[in-house]
Amino acid sequence: MATTPKPKPLTGQELLDKVTSxxxxxRKEKARACGYVTYTKNGQERVNLMQFNNALLKAVGVDLDASDENGSRGRAPTFRVSVHKNGNLLIGAAYTKKMGLKPGDxxxxxxxxxxxxxxxxD
Structure with a gap:
C-alpha cells in the first residue's frame, strides 16, 4: 500500500501570512489549514496545536528552545548553593564552567x- 508523502507544515513568514489571512x-482550523495534522494508525485526524503554537511563536521571533550563549540548555547558575545532608558543599559544573576551571585546578x-x-x- 503506497502512502502519499505528507506535506511539510508551514513555518516562518509563510505561516504568519496564512494565519493572518x-x-x-x-485556532484548530488554522492549525489544520497550515498543515499541523497527523493521522493515527486507525486513520483518525489529530491536529497538533502545540506544534502549531510553537511554530507561530518562532515565526514572530520567540524561540522557547533557545540555548544560552554557551549552547547549554540547562538551568542558569544562581550563585547559591546549600550544604548537603552529609556535610558536603558541592559547586556545580555550571559554576566551574563559567569560571573557566579545569580538572586538577x-x-x-x-x-x-x-x-x-x-x-x-597558581
Missing part, C-alpha cells in the same frame, strides 16, 4: 565571618 477562523579555602572564599593556587 484566516483571522475569523478558530587547586584552591585554598578561606573562611570569613559569613562566607567561604576560594582562592586559586
Amino acid at each position: 484566516m483571522e475569523n477562523v478558530d 587547586e584552591f585554598e579555602i578561606k573562611l570569613g565571618h559569613h562566607n567561604i572564599k576560594l582562592e586559586r593556587i
Whole structure:
C-alpha cells in the first residue's frame, strides 16, 4: 500500500501570512489549514496545536528552545548553593564552567565571618 508523502507544515513568514489571512477562523482550523495534522494508525485526524503554537511563536521571533550563549540548555547558575545532608558543599559544573576551571585546578579555602572564599593556587 503506497502512502502519499505528507506535506511539510508551514513555518516562518509563510505561516504568519496564512494565519493572518484566516483571522475569523478558530485556532484548530488554522492549525489544520497550515498543515499541523497527523493521522493515527486507525486513520483518525489529530491536529497538533502545540506544534502549531510553537511554530507561530518562532515565526514572530520567540524561540522557547533557545540555548544560552554557551549552547547549554540547562538551568542558569544562581550563585547559591546549600550544604548537603552529609556535610558536603558541592559547586556545580555550571559554576566551574563559567569560571573557566579545569580538572586538577587547586584552591585554598578561606573562611570569613559569613562566607567561604576560594582562592586559586597558581
